[in-house]
Amino acid sequence: MQIIHTIEELRAWRRQAGSVALVPTMGNLHAGHLALVREAAKHAQQVVVSIFVNRLQFGQGEDFDRYPRTLEQDAAKLAGEGVAVIFAPDEHELYPHVAQQYNVEPPNLQNELCGAFRPGHFRGVATVVAKLFNIVQPDYACFGKKDYQQLAIIQGMVDDLNFNVKIVPVDIGRAEDGLALSSRNQYLSEAERRQAPQLFRELQAVAQAVESGSRDYAGLEKQAVANLAQSGWQVDYVEIRHAGNLQVAHVGDKELVVLAAARLGNTRLIDNIVIRL
Ligand code: PAF
Numbered sequence: 001m002q003i004i005h006t007i008e009e010l011r012a013w014r015r016q017a018g019s020v021a022l023v024p025t026m027g028n029l030h031a032g033h034l035a036l037v038r039e040a041a042k043h044a045q046q047v048v049v050s051i052f053v054n055r056l057q058f059g060q061g062e063d064f065d066r067y068p069r070t071l072e073q074d075a076a077k078l079a080g081e082g083v084a085v086i087f088a089p090d091e092h093e094l095y096p097h098v099a100q101q102y103n104v105e106p107p108n109l110q111n112e113l114c115g116a117f118r119p120g121h122f123r124g125v126a127t128v129v130a131k132l133f134n135i136v137q138p139d140y141a142c143f144g145k146k147d148y149q150q151l152a153i154i155q156g157m158v159d160d161l162n163f164n165v166k167i168v169p170v171d172i173g174r175a176e177d178g179l180a181l182s183s184r185n186q187y188l189s190e191a192e193r194r195q196a197p198q199l200f201r202e203l204q205a206v207a208q209a210v211e212s213g214s215r216d217y218a219g220l221e222k223q224a225v226a227n228l229a230q231s232g233w234q235v236d237y238v239e240i241r242h243a244g245n246l247q248v249a250h251v252g253d254k255e256l257v258v259l260a261a262a263r264l265g266n267t268r269l270i271d272n273i274v275i276r277l
Pocket residue numbers: 024025026052054057125128129147150
């Protein structure tokens with residue numbers, strides 16, 4: 001496994017590689033990332049894992065500065081996973097014109113759900129992912145379904161801007177108690193960690209109600225928000241949306257997704273469940 005820091009070296013490597021699957025990450029790898037890597041290996045001869053903490057997708061007051069940079073430990077976790085290359089550029093390598101940076105501007109969906117609480121976040125994600133696609137030229141790229149809105153925005157970017165890459169969505173990895181795996185779980189105190197699976201349980205309750213015939217989507221969302229708030233969560237949203245285009249769900253839609261984002265203390269967690277009726 002090679003660790004490559006420059007675009008030039010990565011491109012030289014790419015010219016002689018066969019098919020490539022990319023797993024874009026911000027590092028601080030956990031079991032959820034390793035599941036993405038194992039999925040990537042099923043699709044292509046070579047797996048590239050990019051590790052880059054992308055300043056553009058963090059808002060003011062978010063955790064860019066304290067986001068853990070753990071390249072050495074990440075490389076140790078990836079050794080033995082059949083990864084050909086870790087691409088770990090520094091900020092100047094990826095953003096040399098920081099004051100005059102071109103951006104990829106996603107459509108309106110970027111301002112809804114998580115985007116309503118994190119202005120500019122999805123522009124930052126789309127921009128860095130577009131750059132990684134242009135640099136690595138992968139045939140496949142794997143993204144976790146936990147970041148459901150991110151996945152939808154990236155798929156839309158690939159379709160609309162004709163990137164020659166197949167997006168592979170990967171199921172959410174969960175701890176035994178149901179908590180979705182996330183780098184941010186490590187910020188939780190012991191008490192918060194015990195409470196955190198409640199987010200998934202509330203989503204399950206909404207999904208069960210819908211599967212049992214309830215179509216009062218607004219009422220179900222409101223109830224879930226109230227339950228979480230009562231237990232001390234600061235809730236950004238719980239919403240039922242169309243699973244395909246993430247538009248507001250209508251009675252009659254057959255594929256739905258219940259999405260939530262909420263804070264326990266200083267830690268913002270997201271999760272979702274897809275419902276097929
Ligand atoms: O999901 C993430 O870790 C990031 O948003 C990504 C896709 C690596 C872009 O920085």
